[in-house]
Amino acid sequence: MANFKILSELCVMVPNKNQLLVYIDGEDNLTIEQFYTSISSKLGFPDTFGNNLDAFDEMLNDLEWLNENQIFIVFRNYDDFLADENDELREVLLTIMDDAAEEWKSDSGTKTLTILIEPSELGVDDLETIGISYEDEN
Incomplete structure (x- = not known):
């Protein structure tokens, strides 16, 4: 199962007590500093x-401090995510997330990390450019 999923519409998931749903809005995360502030606060x-x-x-x-076992990072307005940075930095972050999700899979299923990208051609392009597999709801 792929660690990334490209959604066909906006995320409408309602988490249960074992799930944590974290939204990263590209419009609020134009720089790496904004992303670090946002992700560190939300996680x-x-x-x-x-x-x-x-x-x-x-x-x-x-992520030992989190009680939830299933963590979902949802990118909203992905086309704006890190728009003030270079594409390479965004791709490095995606690779780090994919590697972490793989690491969690091999850790006896203690936690899972899944990254969801709301509809975005740039999201598909980024994942394909760096060779990360993904599920596509379209």
Whole structure:
């Protein structure tokens, strides 16, 4: 099963008590600094989070502080996500998320990480460019 899913419409999922649904709105995350602030707040990263790619990778591979076992990161307005940065940085973040999701799969099923992208041609292009498999609801 792929770690990414391209949705055909806006996400309408209602999480249960074992699920955490985190929305990342591209319109509010134009820079990497805005993304770090947003993701660390929504996933409750410890104060030791270093606001860099290595720290982001480390946090996604830990998540021990979360009670929920299923974590969904939903990208809304993906076409605007990191618009003030270069495409390569966005692709590195996607790779980190995919790698973390794979790591969780091999960790006796303690947690799962799934990344959902609301309808976006850029999202499809990014995933295909870096060779990340995805499910497509279309």
